[in-house]
Amino acid sequence: MLVRLRFESFEDFIHMSGYGTWVWASYGIFALSLLSLCWYLRLKRKNTMKKLKQFYHRIELENS
């Protein structure tokens, strides 16, 4: 199994023999979707912490 760079130049790599639009669009959407999932997790963690702080604050107010 030979592993070597299959493109002569960076332009060839971007062009992908005329199929660059389809290949890069696929990889772009893939990367954006995974990054969105990471961003969602971050937001979820932040919102959970915010809700919990409000929850404990409310309990403290009710007890005092």
Place this chain on the structure above:
Amino acid sequence: MAWQWFHRWGSPRWFYERSQIWTRVIGFLALAMMLVGVSWGLAFAPVELRQNEVYRVIYIHIPVSVVALGGYILMALSGAVGLIWRIKVNFMMMKSAAIVGAVLTFLCLVTGSLWGKPTWGTYWVWDARNIFMVILFFLYIGIVFLMEVYRDEEAGDFMVAILALVGVVLIPIIYKSVDWWFSLHQTASFKLTGKQGIGPSMAVPIFINIGATYLFYLWFVLSGTRSEILYRERKTSWVRNVVKESQ
């Protein structure tokens, strides 16, 4: 004694504390493997004779499709374990699993469509595999919404687990759809027995990306479950301490 670890993972507190290190390790491995697999598939794998460079879409299309299907089975299994042993953590895992599963199914449909235009001449055909993948996407979305609809968490968990288990019937249908019905889709490239439809120089990066996507799936489920545990266990003193320490 052998099953002690299994019951321990069922404790939300134990799961939350132990999963922290695993989440980091799995996240790092997923990122490293994905960088290797994607670079290999894009720049180092040999060109395909008939489809030319456009075939490089398979290095993401196959991994997201495999994990969208495999992830559904894992999610349904998690629901079954939750129903049988009454383990709350399993229901919490289902929520994150449904979200990541829906995104992976969406990616499978979109990358398949982008691959289809230059090879089939169309973005979409109404063939069995495409239709059942769309149904799977809506099933995932339905599970996510069903979890949000119920105010009573226990009733919601029960209904979601039942829906997920019923939906498992779709997975073998999707897998065998290219054999059972006429389709533009090619038949399976990887077989358990007999001659493989794809050579090792092209197959290795696909396997690396499948591994990376499974690790990403696992990382997302573990991370999402950790936040879910904190919210659902908010009335316990240990969660209060976690929140206090984070301030």
